[in-house]
Amino acid sequence: DIVMTQSPESLTVSLGGRATIICKSSQSILYTSNNKNYLSWYQQRPGQPPKLLIYWASVRESGVPDRFSGSGSGTDFALTINNLQAEDVAVYYCHQYYSTPETFGQGTRVDIK
Amino acid sequence: QLQVEESGSGLVRPSETLSLTCTVSGGSVSSDEYYWGWIRQSPGKGLEWIGSIYSSGHIYYNPSLKRRVTISVDTSKSQISLRMTSATAADTALYYCARHPSTKGWDVWGQGTTVTVSS
Numbered sequence: 533d534i535v536m537t538q539s540p541e542s543l544t545v546s547l548g549g550r551a552t553i554i555c556k557s558s559q560s561i562l563y564t565s566n567n568k569n570y571l572s573w574y575q576q577r578p579g580q581p582p583k584l585l586i587y588w589a590s591v592r593e594s595g596v597p598d599r600f601s602g603s604g605s606g607t608d609f610a611l612t613i614n615n616l617q618a619e620d621v622a623v624y625y626c627h628q629y630y631s632t633p634e635t636f637g638q639g640t641r642v643d644i645k
Numbered sequence: 646q647l648q649v650e651e652s653g654s655g656l657v658r659p660s661e662t663l664s665l666t667c668t669v670s671g672g673s674v675s676s677d678e679y680y681w682g683w684i685r686q687s688p689g690k691g692l693e694w695i696g697s698i699y700s701s702g703h704i705y706y707n708p709s710l711k712r713r714v715t716i717s718v719d720t721s722k723s724q725i726s727l728r729m730t731s732a733t734a735a736d737t738a739l740y741y742c743a744r745h746p747s748t749k750g751w752d753v754w755g756q757g758t759t760v761t762v763s764s
Contacts, residue, residue, distance in 0.1 A: 533708075574750070574751075580756075588749075593749070632697075632707075633707040633708060636693070636694070638691050
């Protein structure tokens, strides 16, 4: 199984500040045939199902604010939230769909300072 | 607009079978562009992929659950079903049904249904 490791477990950021979440996979999730990383990011607010934010590691899902951005390739990835808003308080998960079993990171809780 | 709703046995006794249904409205469960799956979330364990079913009929299961899980689709009812035998307390979780386009991650989720395994 590909293990997805997120850090930090939680972070507190000032309103308008920047949050960066790191996700590392235990093996490369880059498909060399199409040069795509099979990595997505989700936001889960309390009492809600996860919401897809980013796929292919860096492509923003339709309707997702541009303050959310994804980067990285191979085994090292990051989700950055610029200009943090109150509605961004949530738990964020990375997810690999490169191979089965699909696996998720353990989650990173983002709070407002 | 596509809507996904999970339903099923909320309370299951240990060693019995857990049965859940996912009803999809406003879209097709048999499109080649997507596959469907079940994902669960327990308080201490985060998100766990259970398995996925493709329109081709291919089904993939998490090896950790494969012995006990069956996923099926009824296209006439637009439903995806999950059956898990020999339930234990470790299966207590919020169970989600979701859609996965071939080019993205899981883009449409139901609200989830809670299953508690207890005598």
